[in-house]
Amino acid sequence: MTLRVGVIGGGQLARMMIAPAIELGVEIRVLAEAEGMSAALAATAVGDYTDAATVQAFAADVDVVTFDHEHVPQDVLRALVDAGVPVHPGPESLRFAQDKLVMRRRLAELGAPQPDWASVSAPDELARFLDDHGGRAVVKTPRGGYDGKGVKVVSSPDEVADWFAAFAGEALLVEELVDFRRELAQQVARRPSGEVVAYPVVETIQRDGVCAEVLAPAPDASEKLVEVAARLGRAIADGLGVTGMLAVELFETTDERILVNELAMRPHNSGHWTQDGAVTSQFEQHLRAVLDLPLGAPDVAGGAAVMVNILGGPQGAELSDRFAAAMAAHPLAKIHTYGKAPRPGRKVGHVNVVSDELDDAVYEARAAAAFFD
Numbered sequence: 001m002t003l004r005v006g007v008i009g010g011g012q013l014a015r016m017m018i019a020p021a022i023e024l025g026v027e028i029r030v031l032a033e034a035e036g037m038s039a040a041l042a043a044t045a046v047g048d049y050t051d052a053a054t055v056q057a058f059a060a061d062v063d064v065v066t067f068d069h070e071h072v073p074q075d076v077l078r079a080l081v082d083a084g085v086p087v088h089p090g091p092e093s094l095r096f097a098q099d100k101l102v103m104r105r106r107l108a109e110l111g112a113p114q115p116d117w118a119s120v121s122a123p124d125e126l127a128r129f130l131d132d133h134g135g136r137a138v139v140k141t142p143r144g145g146y147d148g149k150g151v152k153v154v155s156s157p158d159e160v161a162d163w164f165a166a167f168a169g170e171a172l173l174v175e176e177l178v179d180f181r182r183e184l185a186q187q188v189a190r191r192p193s194g195e196v197v198a199y200p201v202v203e204t205i206q207r208d209g210v211c212a213e214v215l216a217p218a219p220d221a222s223e224k225l226v227e228v229a230a231r232l233g234r235a236i237a238d239g240l241g242v243t244g245m246l247a248v249e250l251f252e253t254t255d256e257r258i259l260v261n262e263l264a265m266r267p268h269n270s271g272h273w274t275q276d277g278a279v280t281s282q283f284e285q286h287l288r289a290v291l292d293l294p295l296g297a298p299d300v301a302g303g304a305a306v307m308v309n310i311l312g313g314p315q316g317a318e319l320s321d322r323f324a325a326a327m328a329a330h331p332l333a334k335i336h337t338y339g340k341a342p343r344p345g346r347k348v349g350h351v352n353v354v355s356d357e358l359d360d361a362v363y364e365a366r367a368a369a370a371f372f373d
Helices: 018-024 052-059 074-082 091-098 100-110 123-132 157-166 223-240 282-290 319-329 358-370
Strands: 004-008 027-032 043-046 064-067 117-120 137-140 151-154 172-176 180-190 196-198 202-207 210-216 244-253 258-264 304-311 334-337 347-355
Touching (some): 043 052, 052 074, 074 091, 091 100, 100 223, 100 258, 123 137, 123 157, 123 172, 151 157, 157 172, 180 258, 180 282, 196 223, 210 358, 223 244, 244 282, 304 358, 319 358
Parallel strands (some): 004 027, 004 064
Antiparallel strands (some): 117 172, 137 172, 180 244, 210 304, 244 258
């Protein structure tokens, strides 16, 4: 019998699950938010993922439900579980990715290293935190932020007065401004039976709050750092009961510590390199995990893999217009596009390159991606 996976959300992450689903003999179905989204090839329904009846109708004939994003409301998730639908990750786990304050509290209970933080409900509380942390801090909205949205570095409560107004009666998250050397990401996969595998820790390079490049494995990472990051990722996956892919975004501090920055319970931009650079891509791994199938090897397939995002794309032109020239100039490059129209700042695709030498992979990936500027 063919296994059927239902994916809520029609973005590029659902799109990139289609090919490995076919290879695994799995039928993939997508509930897209609108017509013509990235995962249109597998979109069997279009509807509102915040409406319980719509989601339950979509889930009626699939074996498991998973996600392209973390924004499905808890009441909708719990209605699915109450109806007997396997949901991975489940609502109890997903809430830690949906609410950053809930995440911070749970990570503290687990003893995970993280920046100093506080829940603040009024300007005077934020002012005290600023006074105690050198006059500057990072303020985040607990829900809904991504790619730099819902995040501000502030030196005065006045800079987030609009957020206090918008979240009246609720708290914001404030964190110390970490003096970090670089940003890292640790991906792990966990299936319901408890098997967990960890990918090599990678370095992520951010521009304007958006991931621009990923270097795998993280260059100049000591054996100790690699071991600690993997152990931390596994502990968080187990402690939060995650099923599927988990991305743990990390700061490597100037005094050689690692701190947890953010979590994502799904395939993640920091893992796109795995499509061409790992034995098992994060998209295949996620499908294996949510179906409780044995997990694949997470090892790097070559000496190094580099992912460069295509951000914005050529304005007034189609990405496909640039394919031939990019391919001819850089035959090592694997180009992945999301079926999205170019728009400033928008993630419309990425380029992967695998090479024996990191410097060669970086050059080839950047040069190939430049054809789509």
